[in-house]
Amino acid sequence: MRTGAHGRRADLDTDATGRWSLVVPLKPLALAKSRLAGAAGGIPRPQLALAFAQDTVAAALTCSEVRDVAVVTDDPVAGAELSALGARIVPDLPAAGLNAALAHGARAVRSVRADAAVAALNADLPALRPSELARVLSYARGFSRAFLPDAAGIGTTLLTATEGVELRPAFGGPSRRRHSASGAVEIPLGDVVSVRQDVDAPTDLTAALALGVGPRTTALLAPCPAAPCP
Template identity: 60%
Template structure:
């Protein structure tokens, strides 16, 4: 087996793992290394099987939103993804994550032990935490609060929303994490000596998604861009926009998507929604077709009006 070195698991352009001095000689900032396990997409999220072919795509979207939010967290120095699904690892590497092959190939806890062990060896000055890959509503500021609360402890964990599982297990530099994830992991981590973090204001970190009910709860918190876009494109999440222009003579105009992109509509699209007039600034529920410059609105109505296709 090739010896594990910095270059075997991450690009050559890396930030140094040793902490540097802070401003004006202050104490050095300890950037966290987060270890995120990613299952093969074909095997992930089995309790969302009712969604059919959308299930593996959702698993990837969850991971993309989780890793993107983690990388945006101000106290996270790097994210180490442990997995071997080429589609998932390629997409996560493109976000800026480091990818480590799941050499054990023997389930979640061996993968996490492998990843956290590599993190300790490659970045010995960095505190390390494992983070679930299915947190599509994750907010960087909430994650920062959890990591700050974990830092004073030898080992610490955060329970999931139901209070029986674990979404994050953390430890200071050099301390083995001894992961015990799976059903009932909250009890096992506590029994193993890890301190439980009891924070009331971090719902996006606790909200992992295994079931349709979990996904609905994450939607209430606010989904990340990858998951939100996938659900909208699959018509599982209504797409909304803002009326931008309207000509009552031709019954045509345009809307602005929430990212500011203008998309035109014609008279048949306007007539399909049962509207009589439209004023700029109104919020609308829409359907579209096409991509890029060819994208067009095919249906628009008020959010409170019915959509025949979803009835």
């Protein structure tokens, strides 16, 4: 059984009970974060996307409510780096899109452990705090499906499905409305901003930096500690 650089198993944990398996989608790094082009002093977008994903996965793996993390990606660099952190890498479906990738990842998790509770989590949460993620996942336990809206109040950063319940992801654009219409319960917790602060645009990056980002994003943006460089 493979282990990551920090001793965590890179396969799904079949022993722990009562915790969540996270599914994190990550498109090829060369295609990621197009709206950040020119932000952060011209740091290449693939490097930003990888640092965000590394900080997201590393934080998630230390969350008390998380059993294991499966990253759905076909990017070989991202796959190697995130596997080293302890994530299981699930090859993406060719040109299938975000929601198909998430459904595919959930199936991969449940092919190993049929009774898994699964949660889809964005890969661009570089300020993610394990304690806040734990609060969100603990709250979600009370509902068959639940979701957390993003900081803008339009999209979604996390969608959960308890044991035996289909995930039914509808991410992208105004997904808050779609997930609500699908019957998922909106998680009303207020003080979990790090789980809501995804990074799509330069203003999002400024907000994430103000919260305090993880070590890989911090190191990458060292010349710009407070906001994106002009």
